[in-house]
Amino acid sequence: MNKISETAYLVAMYRAIESERPDALFQDPFARLLAGGQGQLLVAILGDQKQATNIIATRTYVIDRMIEQLVRSHKIDTVVNLGAGLDTRPYRLSLPRSLHWIEVDLPDILIYKENKLQDQQPVCSLQRVQLDLSNLGLRKSLFAEINATATKVLVLTEGLLSYLPEEQVGLLAEDLKEQPNFRWWLFELVSAFGLQQFRLLWREKIFNQYFSENNTSVFLFAPEYGLDFFHHCGWRTSEFHSIWKESRRLKRGVRFAAFLELLMRWFAKQYWRALNRSIGIALLERL
Numbered sequence: 001m002n003k004i005s006e007t008a009y010l011v012a013m014y015r016a017i018e019s020e021r022p023d024a025l026f027q028d029p030f031a032r033l034l035a036g037g038q039g040q041l042l043v044a045i046l047g048d049q050k051q052a053t054n055i056i057a058t059r060t061y062v063i064d065r066m067i068e069q070l071v072r073s074h075k076i077d078t079v080v081n082l083g084a085g086l087d088t089r090p091y092r093l094s095l096p097r098s099l100h101w102i103e104v105d106l107p108d109i110l111i112y113k114e115n116k117l118q119d120q121q122p123v124c125s126l127q128r129v130q131l132d133l134s135n136l137g138l139r140k141s142l143f144a145e146i147n148a149t150a151t152k153v154l155v156l157t158e159g160l161l162s163y164l165p166e167e168q169v170g171l172l173a174e175d176l177k178e179q180p181n182f183r184w185w186l187f188e189l190v191s192a193f194g195l196q197q198f199r200l201l202w203r204e205k206i207f208n209q210y211f212s213e214n215n216t217s218v219f220l221f222a223p224e225y226g227l228d229f230f231h232h233c234g235w236r237t238s239e240f241h242s243i244w245k246e247s248r249r250l251k252r253g254v255r256f257a258a259f260l261e262l263l264m265r266w267f268a269k270q271y272w273r274a275l276n277r278s279i280g281i282a283l284l285e286r287l
Helices: 004-019 031-046 049-074 105-117 137-151 166-178 192-201 204-211 244-249 257-268 269-278
Strands: 078-082 102-106 125-130 153-157 184-192 235-242 277-286
Touching: 004 049, 004 105, 004 204, 031 049, 031 105, 031 204, 049 184, 049 235, 049 277, 078 137, 102 105, 105 125, 105 184, 166 184, 184 235, 184 269, 192 277, 235 244, 244 277, 257 269, 269 277
Parallel strands: 078 102, 078 153, 102 125, 153 184
Antiparallel strands: 184 277, 235 277
């Protein structure tokens, strides 16, 4: 995961580009600082800046709003961000000071982030845990420790699952389910059908050449039956927000999105339904 963790610089740069628009969906004043030269370089290498920025902007905005709403409505006391990367939500969202936010990621990325933000104050209680999440023993110990002190936990894995093998995602789902106070799980889902569409938007060949150790696809988790994968692990779907629909609503859709949607609704209804279920933001609740 060391190479994959560099995507954090890329995502931060896309957030910076969105934040600098006059009609920005959100403001991330720390994104460009965190992206640095590495983020600028990666955006230049991958190209297709506008489309990629729109995807990340939509994802970020939807998750921002969901977190704020969940914290208020369900009185969540702890958020655990696994694979946190260069996320800045503890600094820029409207969160209660009493909220405990825990970031978990590899040491290099968290040390870099700590240094860059050392003069900034988060809006809530913030803890950073340096941990390789593939270490199952340490991961379970951390989850148990958090569960012992928290009452209502929201787990966030925004950009993590797609890079994990299906077996590892299943084990993670079981580990989270074992902790009774881990109530909700929020993440981006890309199903097998969605991955086919995703490849049309991202320059995947270049992406894999840069981030993959052996030039194979870095996108490993794309379940054939979508959210049903998690239902067998003890989780049920509470909400699902289609990226296609949300990007259209937020005016960040692909070119000619309205015309394409009209065509699909008329001539490819089955494809249209599958598309809206295949890529989106999912909120799961433990059974």
